[in-house]
Amino acid sequence: MLPEFLKNQILLGDVKDWLPEFPDSSVDLIITSPPYADSRAAAYGGVCPEKYVEWFLPISAELKRIIKPTGSFVLNIKERIENGQRHTYVIELILEMKKQGWLWTEEYIWHKKNCFPGKWPNRFRDAWERCLHFTVSKKFEMNQDSVMVPMGNWRHSRLKALSATDQARDNSRLQSGFGKRVANWVGREKAYPTNVLNMPTECGNKGHSATFPVELPTWFIKLFTSEDEVVLDPFVGSGTTAIAAKNLSRQFVGIDLNEEYVRLAKNRLELPEELTVPVPKGPLV
Ligand SMILES: C[S@@+](CC[C@H](N)C(=O)[O-])C[C@H]1O[C@@H](n2cnc3c(N)ncnc32)[C@H](O)[C@@H]1O
Numbered sequence: 001m002l003p004e005f006l007k008n009q010i011l012l013g014d015v016k017d018w019l020p021e022f023p024d025s026s027v028d029l030i031i032t033s034p035p036y037a038d039s040r041a042a043a044y045g046g047v048c049p050e051k052y053v054e055w056f057l058p059i060s061a062e063l064k065r066i067i068k069p070t071g072s073f074v075l076n077i078k079e080r081i082e083n084g085q086r087h088t089y090v091i092e093l094i095l096e097m098k099k100q101g102w103l104w105t106e107e108y109i110w111h112k113k114n115c116f117p118g119k120w121p122n123r124f125r126d127a128w129e130r131c132l133h134f135t136v137s138k139k140f141e142m143n144q145d146s147v148m149v150p151m152g153n154w155r156h157s158r159l160k161a162l163s164a165t166d167q168a169r170d171n172s173r174l175q176s177g178f179g180k181r182v183a184n185w186v187g188r189e190k191a192y193p194t195n196v197l198n199m200p201t202e203c204g205n206k207g208h209s210a211t212f213p214v215e216l217p218t219w220f221i222k223l224f225t226s227e228d229e230v231v232l233d234p235f236v237g238s239g240t241t242a243i244a245a246k247n248l249s250r251q252f253v254g255i256d257l258n259e260e261y262v263r264l265a266k267n268r269l270e271l272p273e274e275l276t277v278p279v280p281k282g283p284l285v
Contacts (some may be wrong), residue, residue, distance in 0.1 A: 028229035114200035208238035239265025
């Protein structure tokens with residue numbers, strides 16, 4: 001259980017100093033967007049791509065200790081371009097986290113649907129980011145009905161005249177084990193979403209250069225937690241995850257190194273500005 005003094009707090013300091021204060025199995029969902037390798041270094045420090053995995057692994061080891069067996073860890077990350085190529089630190093990180101015992105359960109794509117065009121000599125504008133979903137067990141909490149979407153107009157034509165195949169379970173001819181019965185969707189108002197999340201980037205000035213839209217953590221919090229459960233963002237920035245958690249009546253904890261961002265997050269959450277929690281003892285080794 002998360003001790004009361006950590007609940008609904010934005011903690012100032014290095015994540016590596018704070019995580020040892022969290023008891024084992026005390027957090028239901030971790031969702032975060034850590035500093036990407038070297039990017040925005042001027043704004044909040046960067047980690048060089050070659051050192052990124054080495055920097056992150058002690059953190060992911062601690063996150064694994066504090067997450068509940070039914071919990072989820074959603075990591076919003078994207079590899080930067082170096083010398084004209086995508087760097088491979090995200091792929092390397094996934095492999096190393098699997099060695100730590102994490103299950104790489106799914107990958108969601110955040111499609112930034114308001115991205116405007118640009119011109120580069122060798123690629124197009126980057127309009128998506130990874131949201132890697134890690135768990136510690138195959139049986140984790142997942143409330144699929146909480147994120148259902150309207151069926152959409154496709155149903156009017158596709159479900160009007162059903163073939164014999166549509167009315168039976170049609171198994172994949174590629175032996176994938178997947179199958180579908182199209183007739184199941186007749187008369188339904190809602191369907192399950194895909195793993196591509198079409199959400200605009202945050203355009204309003206929140207006083208932080210890398211905020212994600214509140215819809216992003218909101219979607220994952222609904223999907224992977226229930227009321228009163230604990231949501232942690234170890235790189236909380238302007239507090240977006242904490243706001244989403246609060247709006248959904250979950251407990252939140254956020255950590256950030258930068259005093260200005262902590263103040264900003266506390267303002268957005270209407271928390272008192274003064275430090276209410278003792279500063280932790282020391283860093284992870
Ligand atoms: C990509 S931003 C997060 C933005 C956030 N998702 C939001 O919506 O505002 C990453 C944050 O990590 C913080 N940070 C960087 N290194 C840190 C560390 N070692 N411990 C805690 N926070 C850190 C930065 O100050 C920055 O605010």
